[in-house]
Amino acid sequence: MIGIAKSMARTFQVFLRGPVTRNYPDYHKPIPETDRAFPLLLWDTEIDEPFCTGCHACERACPVECMTVLMKDNPNHKSLDGTSSRRKIIDKFWIDYARCMRCNICVEVCNFDAIAMNNTWEGHETSVYDRKDLVMDLQQLLSQSRDGNINEWVPVLGQTNEEINEKPEATDESKSSEG
């Protein structure tokens, strides 16, 4: 009987502590920068075109083969009196969110920092009525970054906190050697 009394005392103590649950659709928990939802393509706002050159690196590295990439010659290249230094650029890009297992490998292998995992709530609240609608095309993949709704987080493998503090701009070299 003492044990039962103890249990009841503890449940009552917890009763007084108050709720810990969050009121989800009204309240969105702030999610950390590292959070990974589904991959997105990033938009180069300086030149106003995608970062992605359609190099197929992510497509080859994807363990579940959820990506399809097609490239084309960049009509905006400098040789054609354009402003871009990218000779090739992405033409079509599909990611099947239903297949993606969110392993972050595509972000790690990308040489142009053109792809990132969505770390906003929009990425988590992707619900559709039909599985076909989970196959995202280039426009859908780019729109969030173009509108500036994502604070992209592209991890550099093996970089420690100290290194980040020392040289904030050290990205491309270490990436290509260690990625």
Next chain:
Amino acid sequence: MVEIVTQSNVSAGDFETQDLLLNVGPQHPSTHGVFRMVMTVDGELVKDVIPYIGYLHRGAEKLCETMDFRQGIGFMDRTEYLAAFNAELSYVMAVEALADLEVPERAQWIRMILIELNRLSSHFMFMGAFGVDTGVFGTPFIYAWRERETLIDLFEEVSGDRMMYAYFRPGGVAWDVPVNFVERVNEVLQSAEQGISDFDSLLTENEIFVARTHGVGAISAERAIALGMSGPSLRASGVDMDIRRDQPYLKYDQLDWDVVTGEYGDVFDRYYCRLLEMRESVKIIRQCLDHLKAGPILPEKMPRMLRTPPGEVYVRTEAPRGEYGVYMVSRGGNRPHRLKVRSSCLSNLQALTELTVGQYVADAIIILGSIDIVLSEVDR
């Protein structure tokens, strides 16, 4: 005139009684996933149990043979979704052993902290589910969920995902932990200690809980070993065996902690071992935090695509449910030629029939709960 019958000439054999076949699962609140057992019951007593597994088989091992070493990590997460860090650890340790990689200090300590935190979250999950199995309406489950939530929030901050971390890499960990990692771990540990004490007062001494679990589903040390049980389920029977101490990996040999063993191997011991083990885990993590120093987290000169020399290796680690082993054969190249996962849950589940036959139906449920199976690990 009423004739008083002093001796009945009707014996039990005159009635035609039938045993009842009771199908439990795959959809049943207490089978912890898609597990099915067909019980032959005589009234309330269980006479036979036939377990059926395989509802969650996805061929993870075979799939990994088509994946390079980095891609395989994500699949290992999915074989053990409640303790994914432990599953990843076995896999990357196997790759490291094959490729002869040296893991930097800091990465090892980060791994230690994360797998022990993962052990906590997994055991909390057990406490919750087991408490509900014994019949408390939801309270333990929600206590467990509360604590697991804080742990998972931390995992999310570190690895980016709440369950499928894909954070360990052959040679270390993928990226560094957040800057405020140590404070966050301390916060989480404080809340976890509160959760452990909540469970301790809610269940351990409760007379009804004790009556339900004492002496139920007991298994002797010899039988437990013979059936290949491991982890807390084995230690509850009094076998002093813990891979973390007997074959130290990472840095377990540098720390001060105890292996918890039970006495009778009954359901209560299996529960209590896990409870005490959680306290030990908290102790281990506190010590690890002191050792966490700045330094590299991946070896220098990591190749872009990791290839291993031919060879084979078996790596075993102490996952929350027991020995989680990875047997890996490589013929050179960037992917395993053969991969086999030694699942602790599958081996522990072998004991189910032996433990359950002769007990009550209600006991069968808590015995299954006390073994703490994760069906994705059983079926893989």
Next chain:
Amino acid sequence: MSVELFGLSFNPWADAAIRLQIIVGFMTVVVMGLIYAERKILARFHQRIGPQRTGPKGTLQSVADAVKLVGKEDLRPAAADPWTFELAPYFVFIPIFLGFVIVPWVQGWNVRILELGILYFVAISSISIVGWLMAGWGSDNRYAIIGALRAAAQGISYELPLVLALLSAAMIAGSFQLDRIVEFQDTVPILVWQPLGFFIFFVAALAELNRTPFDIPVGESEIVGGPFVEYSGIRWSMFFLAEYAGMLIMAFVGSSVFLGGYAWPFGEELGLPFQILISAAKGGLFIFLIFWVRASVPRLRIDQLMGYSWKVLLPFSFLQIMINGLVLVYDLPHVVLLVTGVALLGALFWVTDGIARRPLQPRRKLARVLAVQESEG
């Protein structure tokens, strides 16, 4: 012959029918409130928020549930026994509902004051066991039949301690009539003279209501709902209505018999609003206690449950009745009752602890069963 009601005179039968109608309406509303209260209070025990979307603070949750349940298809398994299956909810619900006849809500507010009120209540409420059995048998489901047999065994076993506990209280009060019992407790509630009786009543009431820790007939984690596993829609909701109505009635009978109903602590002369307040507070306390127990303790096993009734509660309630008899016959002071009651309660706790600590050996029992079968076959 006519009876006064609201200042009008009625034929007694019409009067009873009207009063019952009022009870029906009152009970439905209160049960809805109870369901809401249980969800909110349990949510708080679980550190959740509970219902909050339907209406202000979720107060219309029960209405939404009712609408949904009424709108649901009334399914019947193909192999079910139609008559037993369809009628079972009524057999569960009507006896519980008839129990409301004798409850003295406040002074003068009741359907009928019966001289043998307690006996009537006990007799009528045990009929609902038939309904549980019918539901289990008629559903053609193995979980349901196991649950139904558990319900029958448990209902019959705990009926006895319940009756005897009420009986011992009635002995002290000197009447079976509930308003007389309440009257008797003008200054001191019977709880003081019968602490053991109250404990036995509370435990047996939990068992009769199939509430934790005696919820083995519905055993959510074992037999997934027991007798009503195959029911849906309005029939299912009748089982739940019966459960909560039973809780309400048990709370008010308990507070009338042991806690002094509307009389204690301020006497009967108090105005109606105070009486309502006191009555509701006591009933509410009783119900909160039931919820609290539900959030805190695990479920017993069938053998422990039966054993606790027959081997522990029943002897103790007989002992209590014997002591009551001695006190009444020899005209001893009532303090004797208090002292022995507390002592016996302590003894009961001690015995309970002893049982809980002893490891049980069902394995041996099966070995015997199997040996018998082998020798015969």
